[in-house]
Amino acid sequence: MKISSLILALCLLANAATAAELSIVSFNLESDADTDYLSVSRDISRIPRSDIWALSEVPPRHFDDYRSAIGKNFEIIAGTTGRSDRLAIAFDPDTLQNIDSYSELAEAGGSRHPLMAKFRVKASGQEFVFVANHLQRGKEKIRQAQAAWLNEWAAMQLRTGAASIIMDGDFNFDVDPKSRKGNEAYRLFVRDDVFRWIEPECLASMTCPSTGTGCNPKYNSILDFVFLAGEAKSWAARSSILFRNDAEYCAKEDLRDAYQTSGQGDNGATILGGSDHRPVRAVLSL
DSSP: OHHHHHHHHHHHHHHHHHOOEEEEEEEEOOOSTTBOHHHHHHHHHTSOOOSEEEEEEEOGGGHHHHHHHHOTTOEEEEOOOSTTSEEEEEEOTTTEEEEEEEEEOGGGOSSSOOEEEEEEETTTOOEEEEEEEEOOSSOHHHHHHHHHHHHHHHHHHHHTTOOEEEEEEEEEEEEOTTTOOOOHHHHHHHGGGOEEEOOBHHHHTTOSOTTBTBOOTTOOBEEEEEEEEEGGGGSEEEEEETTTTOTTTTHHHHHHHHHHHHTOSSTTTTOOBSOSBOOEEEEEEO
């Protein structure tokens, strides 16, 4: 009896030792002329330490600025498409090993090709494919084609050996926080149950910002997401929209509207502030 108890205790201890959490941030930093990278960097520094980040709308000249704001030891994988509006993956090499360099999924189309890399969690050995995205905003048909392609691509990866896929970024799926319904691109992306959306906890409590993950009061959309596919769909996970109770976070949008209404300023471009997207943070138990 004592031996059985000892074996059980050792098994539980072994499981605890190999269990690991993976923390993820999806953040559209906004590359518009009225965005101050120092303000964005300060907001980044307020976010709890996280293992890996999917960044969108990164001006190339600020890749290193934002990497440093995330963490001095962090490494960054910089996208090459999108001109001044690029994608990036920032990760902590102390917790994650980049095991397959990176690639850009040009066949997805659009002006910013999804940025993909493969990682291993050092604490547990768990491997996963990580894809940062920023789907087309103004061209609906292109966005729909991108969403359909990503769905089919992920399904193919899972059929040919990939075990777990994490996809996040700014998808422009226009999901209403109340109805949880999105646009046609959203439907095409989640079809056939390929992906599981890690819904922000504020959805269940009906406390999400009225503007979703954005700041513009004209829209009520969740634009930024963390999705899981393959074995990752079974991982325990939670996510939250950051700064949702910070009344000052979206102040730039209010100032821009005030200046445009009063006729002051150059269409708001002289008003410098942070991003007009709220970041989304997820924690996964592997």
